Amino acid sequence: MEINATLLGQMIAFGIFVWFTMKFVWPSVSKAMQARQDNISDGLAAAERGRKDLETANEKADEILREARQKAGEIIDKANKRSNEVIEEAKSTARAEGERQLAAAQAQIEQEINQAKTELREQVVTLAITGATRVLEREVDAKAHNDLLSDLAKQL
Amino acid sequence: MSDNSGGVTYYINHHLTHWSIGEGFWTIHADSLIVSILLGSLFCWIFWAASRKATEGVPGGLQNFVEMMIEGMNKLAKETFHGHNPLAAPLALTLFCWIFLMNLMDLVPIDLAPSTMEALGWDYFKILPTVNMNVTFGLSLSVLALIIIYSIKYKGPKGYLHELFFHPFNHWSLAPFNFALNFVELFAKPVSLSLRLFGNLYAAELIFILIATLTLSYGLFEVFTSLGGIFLLIGQIILATIWAIFHILVIPLQAFIFMMLTMVYLSMAAESH
Numbered sequence: 001m002e003i004n005a006t007l008l009g010q011m012i013a014f015g016i017f018v019w020f021t022m023k024f025v026w027p028s029v030s031k032a033m034q035a036r037q038d039n040i041s042d043g044l045a046a047a048e049r050g051r052k053d054l055e056t057a058n059e060k061a062d063e064i065l066r067e068a069r070q071k072a073g074e075i076i077d078k079a080n081k082r083s084n085e086v087i088e089e090a091k092s093t094a095r096a097e098g099e100r101q102l103a104a105a106q107a108q109i110e111q112e113i114n115q116a117k118t119e120l121r122e123q124v125v126t127l128a129i130t131g132a133t134r135v136l137e138r139e140v141d142a143k144a145h146n147d148l149l150s151d152l153a154k155q156l
Numbered sequence: 157m158s159d160n161s162g163g164v165t166y167y168i169n170h171h172l173t174h175w176s177i178g179e180g181f182w183t184i185h186a187d188s189l190i191v192s193i194l195l196g197s198l199f200c201w202i203f204w205a206a207s208r209k210a211t212e213g214v215p216g217g218l219q220n221f222v223e224m225m226i227e228g229m230n231k232l233a234k235e236t237f238h239g240h241n242p243l244a245a246p247l248a249l250t251l252f253c254w255i256f257l258m259n260l261m262d263l264v265p266i267d268l269a270p271s272t273m274e275a276l277g278w279d280y281f282k283i284l285p286t287v288n289m290n291v292t293f294g295l296s297l298s299v300l301a302l303i304i305i306y307s308i309k310y311k312g313p314k315g316y317l318h319e320l321f322f323h324p325f326n327h328w329s330l331a332p333f334n335f336a337l338n339f340v341e342l343f344a345k346p347v348s349l350s351l352r353l354f355g356n357l358y359a360a361e362l363i364f365i366l367i368a369t370l371t372l373s374y375g376l377f378e379v380f381t382s383l384g385g386i387f388l389l390i391g392q393i394i395l396a397t398i399w400a401i402f403h404i405l406v407i408p409l410q411a412f413i414f415m416m417l418t419m420v421y422l423s424m425a426a427e428s429h
Contacts, residue, residue: 003290004183010192010294017196017254021203022246028207029226032219035212 125153164369171270171365173280174288185288192285195257199250225249236423244422247302248415251295255353255411258285262357262407263400266364286410287361292354296346299418303345306425345421349414356410360403367395 129149174185206222215223226249233244261284273281285291307316320338321331370392371379379385 002183003293004181004185005178006183006185006189006288006290007294007297009184009189010291011298013189013193013196014250014254014295014298017200018243018247018250020200021250022243025200025203025207025222026226026242026246029203029210029219029222030230032210032212032215033223033227036215039212 121153121156124156125149128152164372167369167372168362168365170280171266171282172287172362174282175273175278175280185290187281187283188285188288188291191261191283192254192258192291195261195285196250196254199253199257203249203253225253232419236419237426241426244419247422248419251418252411252415255286255295255414256408258291259357259407259410261285262360262364262403266361266368284357284361286353286357289350289354292350293346295353295414296350299349299421300342300346302418303342303421303425306422310426345417349417353410353414356406360399360406363399364396367392367399370395 175187177184177186202218203222203225206218210219210222226245229245229249229252232248233241237244264283269281269283282288307319311319321335322328323334323338325334370388371385374382374385374388379389
């Protein structure tokens with residue numbers, strides 16, 4: 001096996017192939033790979049950001065919910081208090097009204113009693129006069145004794 | 157194959173002879189050059205085609221393969237060399253793919269290329285370029301040149317000369333001895349690289365040829381009609397199959413060893429003592 005010019009041809013070819021690979025294959029493939037790597041890392045970062053956003057949003061939602069619940073509780077409390085107050089007010093109003101009506105009724109009853117007493121007295125007087133008139137017949141002049149009789153009626 | 161002009165010896169010689177053009181040193185083994193350049197161009201074309209259509213989106217099959225290779229070589233170069241080295245990774249990729257493709261020609265049926273070319277009028281045609289020492293030495297001497305260039309680049313001409321004469325024994329009286337030592341070390345590298353590749357492939361090729369000579373003494377008709385012919389034919393098929401399967405392992409292994417050792421030698425050259 002002799003060494004000859006094939007060796008030189010081989011060396012030149014080798015150099016050309018290495019140069020070609022370095023010049024035309026490497027840059028574009030490396031660029032594409034780098035770009036994809038960037039894309040992937042960007043995507044991962046975006047996903048991470050999204051996850052964090054979701055977390056904060058969830059936290060916020062929880063807080064809002066908690067606040068709303070608290071506010072609702074307060075409102076219910078207030079409403080209960082207010083209703084109690086209204087009930088108390090109504091009760092006191094009703095009580096006052098009842099008392100007033102009772103007093104009015106009592107006053108009316110007293111008045112009616114007095115009236116009845118007066119009527120009764122007059123009727124007794126009349127009855128007495130009638131009785132006396134029957135007893136005395138003509139001896140008694142109604143006119144003459146009228147004063148006496150009204151005095152008597154007043155004393156009753 | 158006719159066996160009336162020298163038989164087995166003629167057959168083997170015919171299979172081991174290159175298609176040569178020219179005289180003396182300026183002889184060119186055209187078969188080795190043509191096949192190796194075609195294979196190298198095939199490699200370049202495949203990778204170039206993939207790189208031209210390279211997208212940053214989802215890569216297809218070919219791009220995936222190319223990216224895998226490129227990434228692997230980048231990683232290898234980064235691990236072997238300290239700092240950025242734009243030449244190392246493409247060099248490794250070219251070496252591996254090219255040697256792999258050239259070695260792959262070993263699996264082309266042994267008679268196919270010589271017989272076809274003989275029928276077409278060529279006397280000799282050997283399709284396996286890596287059994288040509290010119291090819292393997294062409295690669296390894298290029299590597300030697302790179303080793304020297306790297307040494308000078310990383311250590312400076314002065315530093316490299318100093319290392320040649322004052323390493324490993326740092327004394328002026330031992331300078332010639334040091335130089336002899338370093339000289340041998342330097343030149344042992346390309347020699348071992350190329351002879352390893354050449355030896356492996358040459359031996360393999362020779363064994364393929366020897367297996368093929370089992371049935372050489374029988375004619376095409378006799379092989380199928382005589383008991384011995386059938387017996388030998390079956391034996392040849394089994395042996396050739398086993399050897400070819402074994403060779404599927406050897407082919408990428410030799411390419412890988414060549415590439416890996418080149419990287420190691422270059423990183424050693426780039427390292428200052």
